[in-house]
Amino acid sequence: MDLETFSPGSGRLEPRAAFRTDAPSLDLNGTWRFRLSPTANVPEDFAGPDYDDSGWDDLPVPSHWVLHGHGAPAYTNVVYPIPVDPPRVPDENPTGDYRRAFDLPEGWTGGRLRFEGAESFARVWLNGHELGFSTGSRLPVEYDAGPYLRPGRNVLAVRVHQWSAATYLEDQDMWWLPGIFRDVTLTRSAADVFVRASYQDGRGTLSFDGPGTLSVPELGVEGLEPGAEITLDVRPWTAETPHLYDAVVTCPGETVRLRVGFRTISIVDSVLLANGRPLLLKGVNRHEFHPEHGRAVPYETMREDVLLMKRHNVNAVRTSHYPPHPDFLDLCDELGLWVIDECDLETHGFGGFGWRGNPTDDPRYEDALLDRMRRMVERDKNHPSVIMWSLGNEAGVGRNLAVMADWTRERDPSRPLHYEGDWSCAHTDVYSRMYASHAEVEAIGRREEDPLDDPELDARRRQMPFLQCEYAHAMGNGPGGLAEYQELFERYPRLAGGFIWEWIDHGLTHPEHGYAYGGDYGELVHDGNFVIDGLVFPDRTPSPGLIDLKKVFEPVTFEFGDGVVRVVNGHGFTDLSHLRFVATVQVEGETVAEHRLDVPAQGGECKLPGFPDGPGGERWLTVRAELAADEPWAPAGHEVAWGQALLTLHDPAPNDLLTAFTRTATEPAGGEVIDAGVVAGGESRDGGESRDGVGLRYGGGAGARDELIAGDSAFDAVTGRLVRLFGTEVEGPRLDLWRAPTDNDRADGLADKWHRLGLDRLTHRVDEITAGEELVVRTRVAPAATNLGMLATYRWTFDGGLRLVLDIEPEGDWRDPVARIGVTMTLPGAAVDRVTWFGPGPGEAYPDTGMAARVGRWSATVEELQTPYVRPQENGHRADVRWAELGGFRVSGEPTFGLTARRWSAAELAAARHRPDLVAGDRLHLHLDLAHQGIGTATCGPRPLPAYDLLARRTTLRLRFDRA
Structure with missing residues (x-):
């Protein structure tokens, strides 16, 4: 068999719709016999029964x-894992031979063998007779099995080659995973049905093509003939209100059952509409993936994915970059998601060669590309959730796109066409882009984008809705900038929203690494952890990115005024009657009052009840929108949206009883520069009595460290560094400007700049220590091989607790952002198990992330404070903390600080490649920060907005330490 053929297949039956039928069928899934060969040149005798x-x-x-x-997975993003020489493939071509014996039920006649998906070239025999071959890995194919079926025992044999001419069409940023990975069925169903159900002004129009007659009992429709059209009162289908009608098509030899949703997708004056209303897509891109099963995703997992999306306010999915298992689209119909269904096409690897030889523009590949488009459309044409057909992804431009588009428009004019790879939009109905910056998105929203060279195409494109088919790359810590994108989508009607890249981290379960990514299987060519770029971790635990996205996508918003809250309904197709609203007041994170609010169904202003006075402190009002009753996708009480407002800010009386670091009796007034320490209750250096139980002395005995003591805290007299805090041995705090780089830091080039600058290897020089009414430690912090530095002046005072005022002043020409500005210190690991804090939480937050963090009182173990990114990196920062209790002490900000607590250092975190590389040590590493560099989405897309760049500047960090 010629694996280098351009033909999409042979012996196959015409593609048709997927649906439920009462026609007899045999499930041929299960245990098959299997043999793997390293090359394709293997005898075909295995096909004999x-x-x-x-x-x-x-x-x-x-x-x-x-x-x-059998072999190993391999991951590439853009590059092909084989030499690029279409249609040729290597001799080293893993080839899997499959055999399955099955018994035919008595009286069975005829039938079709249906394969839902096999990668990448599958050849099929039944009882020794070759039925044909097929390509198009993620699309169904059927063969006529009737002539070759036998009563009793039958043997099905399949040969699957990993590489073929079709491989060049499937370069789709994912693991290369060969095999029969979707269902195999023998069915006697032969019907094909195309139901058309549109909606306008409260009325639905129904018709269908196919054999037999159509009935919809709930609507009183009986025996509708093919080609006939009927208009009647119906409830529309939307992602918010996914109402489906059970339909039955009575065909010769079988009864077909499907679910009909009435909806119309249109474009008017550059605005995308559903049922005549503007449609804003709050979407995610979804590859099929399971950490143990790859793309063979169990139905239960698919359902949990859809439920998780709905519970996080996602309303749309792009099936990147191929049609999904048909069960997934059934779930989207049932539970409500708008879907862009994408053809099984990507030729990204040709971009590195100027698109020379690109199959998209090669007439020899025309039949294969059209075949893939036809098979997708025919299979999925009855799904109301599918609102656009996508020609593929990152496949350049070329003549074959026109062939695909022309056929699709003729077959199904009811759905717009999408394709991002041709910015001229010559063959599409929407203008789609990837990772356009905020500024460019705004220009497009205003119809002020850069013009095309062709005035006619330019004018046509300006009348199209715009969407970002990919934006906000969810790789590692991030993505940043979500809120700013959403604000633009909601401001400009032309902007139809977009799809986050992507839904899940593609980490394969691995005995050593926990989860594997590119390179972990010894691949010679790979793209590392670029496949770890999801909103959920491989086990489908939501990442902070998904928690933030839920907040950004909220369909209800709150505007607070004097004694009122204005509730704004952001749903496109429903009111607020399915929600209940609860107002809660907390003081310093403790609930003091809670009331139900009476909110009009259409939203609007709602008067807040009076709240009783309570103890002093910050008083925060939180209003939550919850489901009033169970929904198919979440139980009653599920929180849909929330908003917060600060009612009062408690201002404690200034502390004017500063008694720490009192001079000894013999010290000169005004304090002095010292080179020795202070011990409580000790003698002055000349033997005199100390005042207030504090004194100075040299030494401290053989091998002892000179210390400066205030109460039960102590400082090293030589370095001025805190060494004991309320009886606990500590090291630090000292100025820190670095963090373990995030994936976005690396992509932005900042990680390299920080390394070249030496932020990860700062040196600390003590220039002066002065003890008086305060302890003043003047230092210069700088890396080697540079003339840049930071003057850091620590001012400590004591009044029963320690107060630190750290003044920071840059020296030299600091041009690039720094990673963080704050202090780091360590203490015994056993001293802290749980951290309790008042401030935003419960999850992590950085300058351009953390939208989901709300002010409250939170508690977590040190382990729970970590975000377990598959590739370890900076994580777990709690921003704007007012105070935090860590074991035996409390640290407070004046007014706030950023908190990170870990059982490993930043250097250890940066060195780790996988989760198991991080091993808890015997010290707790505590970061108390003034500010952090933004996160952005530079792994794909823009770096942080300028407002989130942390530039070196003169600034002050104020902290206070008290015994807990």
Whole structure:
């Protein structure tokens, strides 16, 4: 068999719709016999029904053979893992042979063998007779099995080659995972049905193509003939109100059941509309992925994905970059998600060669590309959730796009066409981009984008809605800038929203690394952890990015005034009657009052009840919108949206009883520069009595450290560094300007700049220590090999607690942002198990992330404070903390600070490649920060907005330490 053929297949039946049918069928999933060969040139005798496969292995179907000990996975983003020489493929071509024996039920006649997905080239035999071959890995194919079926025992044989000419069409930023990874069925169903159900002004119009007659009992429709059209009162389908009608098509030999949703997608004056109303897509890109099963995703996992999306206010999915398992679209119909269904096409790797030889523009590949488009459209045409067809992804431009688009428009004019790869939009109905900056998105919203060279195409494109099919790359810590993008989408009607890249981290379960990414299987060519770029971790635990996205996508917002709250309904297709609203007042994070609010169904201003006076401190009002009753996607009480307002800010009386670091009796007035320490209750250096129980002396005995003591805290007299805090041995605090780089820091080039600048290897020089009514430690902090530095002056005072005022002044020409400005200190690991804090929480937050963090009182173990990114990096920062209790002491900000607590250092965090590399040490590493550099989304997309750049400047950090 010629694997280098341009043909998409042979022996296949015409593509048709996926649906439920009462026609008899046999599920051929299960345990198959399997043999892997390193090359494609293997004898075909295995296809014979009497072939002895007793020496073969067992392999589950659906599955990928590389996830069951046969070879290994490989990940690339753009580059091909084989030489780029279409349609040629290497001799080293892993080839999997499958055999499955099954018994045909008595009386069975005819039937079709249906394969939902096999990667990348599958050739099929039944009882030794070749039925044909097919490409298009993520699309169904059917063969006529009837002539070759036998009563009793039958043997199905399949040969799957990993590499073929079709491989050049499937360069889709994912693991290369060969095998039969979707369902295999023998069915006697032969019907095809195309139901058209539109909606306008409260009325639905219904018709269908296919054999038989259509009935919709709930609507009183009985025996509708093909081609006939009927208009009637219906409830529309939307992602917010996914109302479906059970329909039955009575066909010769079978009864087809499907669910009909009435909806119309249109474009008017550059605005995308659903049922005549503007449609704002709050979407995610979704690859099919499971950490153990790869793209063979169980149905239960698909359902949990959709539920998780709905619970986080996601309303749309782009099926990047291929049609999903048909069950996923059923779930989108049922639970409510708008879907862009994308063709199984990407040729990204040709971009590195100026798109020379690109199959998109190669007429020899025309049939293959059209075949993929036809099979997707025919399979998924009855899904109301599918609102656009996408021609593919990152496949450049070329003549074959026109062929695909022309056929699709003729077959289904009811859905707009999408394709991002051609910015001229010559063959599409929407203008789509990836990772456009905030400024460019705003220009497009205002219809002020840069013009195309062709005036006609330019004028046409300016009448199109705009969407970001990918934006805000969710790789590692991030993405930043979500709120600013959403504000633009909501401000300009032309902007139809977009899709975050992407839903899930593609980390494969690995015995050593926990989760593997590119390179962990010894691949010679790979793209590292670029496949770890999801809103949920591989086990589908939400990342901070998803928690933030829920807040940004909220369909209800709150505007607070004097004694009132204005509730704004952001739903596109429903009112607020399904929600209940609760107002809570907390003082210093403790609840003092809670009331239900009477909010009009359409939203509007609502008077707040009076709240009783309480103890002093910050008084925060939180209003929550919750589900009033169970919904199919979440139970009653599920929080949909929330807002907060500060009612009062308690201002404690200034502290004027500063008694720390009192001079000894023999010290000159005004304090002096010292080179020795102070011990409580000790003698002065000349033997005199100390005042207030504080004194200075040299030494401290053989091997002892000279100390400066205030109460039960102590400082090293030589370095001026705190060494004991309320009886606990500590090291620090001292100025810190570095963090373990995030994926976005690396992509932005900041990580390299910080390393070249030496922020990860700062040296600290003590210039002067002065003890008087305050302890003043003047230092210069700087890396080697540079003339840049920071003057850091620590001013300590004591009144039963320690107060630190740290003045920071840059020296030299600091041009690039620094990672952080703050202090770091360590203490015994056993001293702190749990941290309690008052401020935003419960999750992490950075300058351009953390929108979901709300002010309250929170508590977590040190382990729970960590965000377990698959590739370790800076994480776990709690921003704007008012106070935090850590074991035996409390640290407070004046007014706030940033808090991070870990059982490993920043250097250890930066060196780790996988989660298991991080091993808890015997010290707790505490970061108390004034500010952090923004996160951005530079792994793909813009770096942090200028407002979030942390530039070196003169500034002051104020902290206070008290015994807890």
